[in-house]
């Protein structure tokens with residue numbers, strides 16, 4: 210690599226931490242939301258501005274709006290009040306955030322990130338803070354504090370890794386979410402969130418794909434699948450009375466490598482004869498409301514359920530997405546649920562009843578497919594994936610947000626011959642974030658993304674060097690969009706794929722022609738050469754020893 214790698218320096222703040230102002234240096238922050246999308250979403254204070262401007266053009270009463278909003282949320286979310294009160298500053302979370310590890314900036318330690326808000330809480334909402342101000346750990350709410358919130362709450366991917374290590378269970382992601390929500394009240398938001406959310410309202414998905422473009426894309430995918438397999442698959446869209454509504458992130462229709470995952474889904478659904486439908490109206494599983502406000506999250510989530518009702522399906526199947534599952538698993542039931550007009554998902558192929566989804570009626574594709582494999586319903590040829598030495602990145606939201614740890618691994622171990630886990634302290638509940646989630650996957654903050662993604666890339670590098678791993682799999686659209694850039698920088702030579710891409714490669718379909726390419730259209734490689742092959746499959750985790 211010709212460019213020098215990013216230098217990581219551990220910095221310390223000497224003196225008063227509140228006196229250190231954020232520096233809006235190119236590559237470390239996200240651009241502000243354009244007036245058009247703010248207006249489209251009906252959010253306050255649409256205007257043109259940028260974080261590096263001196264004047265952020267805040268409303269005249271911005272301070273009162275923030276304090277009123279804070280007070281209202283302290284009353285509404287007991288967790289918020291608890292998180293504001295109970296931190297004992299033990300420091301157990303301090304070195305667990307990938308942004309701190311990659312940037313060395315102390316304000317990226319979860320405890321200090323939370324303190325940005327906690328200091329305002331103390332000053333305005335506790336008796337000690339009102340009486341004694343900074344002596345009680347409080348500080349005045351100023352425009353500089355707003356700028357600091359913006360900078361650091363958009364350097365948190367809401368991944369929740371820190372919460373795993375906090376003895377009190379303080380979830381800094383929830384604090385970041387409230388911080389962003391408060392900033393939204395005065396029109397301080399980022400474009401990479403508001404524009405996709407506005408697109409989602411306007412045409413049904415983040416990418417702004419019109420219904421006819423959506424239909425063309427699916428038909429094009431069917432054409433490609435036919436070329437590869439010799440089998441023509443149906444592309445049902447908005448089919449009333451179908452048993453299942455299938456919802457997946459819109460990147461699957463157009464993005465790379467997401468698209469190969471879409472081919473995998475389509476091959477699978479055809480092979481098992483699933484009675485399902487896509488929908489142009491609910492053509493987005495992702496929900497950028499999670500990154501901006503509870504209200505927007507609720508509005509976006511309702512589209513999926515409105516469409517399920519309109520089409521009269523029995524239940525919903527969801528594709529490989531990260532934050533969609535956090536919303537469904539942790540918020541759907543109390544936001545728009547329980548979805549009593551739907552039925553508890555039952556696999557029409559195996560008869561398995563997925564009771565754990567009884568309030569949301571939405572099942573994860575990895576659970577669905579793992580059940581098919583477990584019941585011997587799929588014929589698989591894992592040697593078709595022999596060009597890959599595979600590892601698996603636990604995407605934060607399915608892993609920590611919903612505990613989906615085993616099913617993707619079970620699928621992978623059945624569809625490929627060479628699977629190697631990354632070190633134990635970097636996977637499963639302790640997985641390291643891609644560094645670009647929660648709306649931060651944009652271009653202008655690339656330096657921060659590469660810094661934040663460094664711990665994940667470092668673990669990939671470990672298995673690349675030890676086992677020759679050349680493919681990182683995951684089940685999140687943001688991961689698929691951002692990990693290729695991260696790996697190109699830190700671990701060149703490792704590609705990224707969805708789990709159902711490998712499933713689609715290995716799936717032996719009835720009546721198929723001889724497969725000569727994988728779903729990427731690349732020649733099927735022969736068995737990995739003896740020289741490069743690992744001594745045996747490694748399906749366990751390993752610890753890094755310095």
Ligand code: SF4
Pocket residue numbers: 295296297298299300301302303319320374375376377378379
């Ligand atoms: S681990 Fe928990 S209690 Fe300890 S400093 Fe971090 S947030 Fe506070």
Ligand code: SF4
Pocket residue numbers: 305306307308317318319322364365366367368369370371372381382385642
């Ligand atoms: S939620 Fe993730 S990104 Fe945010 S402070 Fe915790 S570890 Fe860092």
